[in-house]
Amino acid sequence: xxxxxxxxxxxxxxxxxxxxxxxxxxxxxxxxxxxxxxxxxxxxxxxxxxxxxxxxxxxxxxxxxxxxxxxxxxxxxxxxxxxxxxx
Amino acid sequence: xxxxxxxxxxxxxxxxxxxxxxxxxxxxxxxxxxxxxxxxxxxxxxxxxxxxxxxxxxxxxxxxxxxxxxxxxxxxxxxxxxxxxxxxxxxxxxxxxxxxxxxxxxxxxxxxxxxxxxxxxxxxxxxxxxxxxxxxxxxxxxxxxxxxxxxxxxxxxxxxxxxxxxxxxxxxxxxxxxxxxxxxxxxxxxxxxxxxxxxxxxxxxxxxxxxxxxxxxxxxxxxxxxxxxxxxxxxxxxxxxxxxxxxxxxxxxxxxxxxxxxxxxxxxxxxxxxxxxxxxxxxxxxxxxxxxxxxxxxxxxxxxxxxxxxxxxxxxxxxxxxxxxxxxxxxxxxxxxxxxxxxxxxxxxxxxxxxxxxxxxxxxxxxxxxxxxxxxxxxxxxxxx
Numbered sequence: 001x002x003x004x005x006x007x008x009x010x011x012x013x014x015x016x017x018x019x020x021x022x023x024x025x026x027x028x029x030x031x032x033x034x035x036x037x038x039x040x041x042x043x044x045x046x047x048x049x050x051x052x053x054x055x056x057x058x059x060x061x062x063x064x065x066x067x068x069x070x071x072x073x074x075x076x077x078x079x080x081x082x083x084x085x086x087x
Numbered sequence: 088x089x090x091x092x093x094x095x096x097x098x099x100x101x102x103x104x105x106x107x108x109x110x111x112x113x114x115x116x117x118x119x120x121x122x123x124x125x126x127x128x129x130x131x132x133x134x135x136x137x138x139x140x141x142x143x144x145x146x147x148x149x150x151x152x153x154x155x156x157x158x159x160x161x162x163x164x165x166x167x168x169x170x171x172x173x174x175x176x177x178x179x180x181x182x183x184x185x186x187x188x189x190x191x192x193x194x195x196x197x198x199x200x201x202x203x204x205x206x207x208x209x210x211x212x213x214x215x216x217x218x219x220x221x222x223x224x225x226x227x228x229x230x231x232x233x234x235x236x237x238x239x240x241x242x243x244x245x246x247x248x249x250x251x252x253x254x255x256x257x258x259x260x261x262x263x264x265x266x267x268x269x270x271x272x273x274x275x276x277x278x279x280x281x282x283x284x285x286x287x288x289x290x291x292x293x294x295x296x297x298x299x300x301x302x303x304x305x306x307x308x309x310x311x312x313x314x315x316x317x318x319x320x321x322x323x324x325x326x327x328x329x330x331x332x333x334x335x336x337x338x339x340x341x342x343x344x345x346x347x348x349x350x351x352x353x354x355x356x357x358x359x360x361x362x363x364x365x366x367x368x369x370x371x372x373x374x375x376x377x378x379x380x381x382x383x384x385x386x387x388x389x390x391x392x393x394x395x396x397x398x399x400x401x402x403x404x405x406x407x408x409x410x411x412x413x414x415x416x417x418x419x420x421x422x423x424x425x426x427x428x429x430x431x432x433x434x435x436x437x438x439x440x441x442x443x444x445x446x447x448x449x450x451x452x453x454x455x456x457x458x459x460x461x462x463x464x465x466x467x468x469x470x471x472x
Contacts, residue, residue: 018184019184033189033222033223035186036185036186036187036188036189036190037184037186038222039183039184039185039186039188039189039219040188040215040216040218040219040222041183041184041215042184043218043219043222044214044215044218047218047431057427057430057431058431059430059431059432060217060218060221060431060432061217061221061226061227061230061431061432061433061435062227062432063221064226065218065221065222066221066222066223066224
């Protein structure tokens with residue numbers, strides 16, 4: 001029996017593709033911006049990834065990125081909330 | 088690799104290295120880049136020691152961010168404050184995606200705070216730089232809502248170029264360093280029409296634009312500053328427009344300007360048009376850099392004269408034009424320049440506090456720096472017009 005891929009797993013796979021290395025023991029809670037690994041190109045790709053997930057454009061200037069997208073958990077929560085809002 | 092980079096402050100010994108690095112951003116010509124560097128960071132009326140932060144790896148400059156001196160007036164009576172303008176971010180391709188931008192910016196923020204600055208601004212960020220800036224704690228101070236007026240023939244050319252650009256073979260060819268450096272594209276009549284390569288040709292041949300308007304190649308800094316002063320100040324944040332600043336500002340070696348004047352001495356109004364002289368890639372764009380006039384009728388006449396220049400691509404930031412004048416933009420054929428990017432919040436002015444303050448406390452003279460209504464922004468102030 002196969003399970004659908006969760007948003008979290010998809011995001012972790014996406015970040016790995018971007019060359020962002022997260023510690024195996026706590027990938028969900030690792031601060032993404034503090035290490036500087038998430039540079040502007042990777043962040044741009046991440047915005048596109050999130051837009052594809054929720055099906056609408058994201059205005060990053062309306063967010064506090066360092067707080068709202070601080071960790072993998074925060075991004076999963078953000079995408080989940082937008083998904084639910086769209087119904 | 089950035090772990091082994093050292094962040095240092097610019098000194099005269101770095102001039103050539105910066106000019107070479109900035110072939111990524113300013114122009115393909117290092118000699119022209121040296122002139123731009125000196126103009127922007129040495130000849131700037133408020134410059135002391137250039138605030139450029141360099142990432143150096145094994146003795147080679149591999150990245151930089153500059154902070155251009157600027158002076159702003161705010162409140163009534165106006166208080167003048169210094170706010171550095173973040174600009175000129177360039178990182179060598181092999182050093183990207185490595186945390187180097189964060190390393191440079193953290194060093195810059197600490198040094199700027201030590202030297203007494205409270206805030207930094209970024210007025211001309213590309214989408215990538217915008218995202219990087221947001222991740223470093225910048226916040227939007229308001230979108231510019233860019234609009235463009237395109238001649239129908241230019242629109243057809245643009246669509247053809249876009250079609251060609253989608254072809255992988257053409258894209259590879261057009262972006263090859265040999266083609267870019269030798270400016271083959273820029274010279275090719277197939278790629279750009281004469282009007283696009285020399286956007287001011289038609290305007291220059293007109294000389295008199297009618298309705299008491301004149302066209303000039305030279306700025307009139309004293310008369311322009313007198314007009315700005317005579318019109319008064321509503322207390323919003325705006326850049327100081329002194330004769331010294333205006334004379335320096337329009338000496339930008341990477342730009343060419345034309346000035347539409349209304350009236351004689353004193354002036355009733357002026358409109359400044361700017362166009363890129365030499366960029367990493369050619370652009371036929373002409374921008375409305377600044378507009379001032381004693382009344383709405385004169386402002387409208389100046390905008391109409393600019394539209395009559397029949398530029399392939401006449402660009403403006405509608406949010407920086409007085410609300411009462413914005414309907415005139417639509418009547419003159421301007422339309423939103425990039426709705427896709429507008430939906431993503433840009434382009435916009437960015438601000439960041441250098442001290443640990445909550446965003447609600449980012450204030451000057453009781454005005455919130457995050458409220459677009461606090462600002463009288465103009466493309467003039469962004470340097471990269």
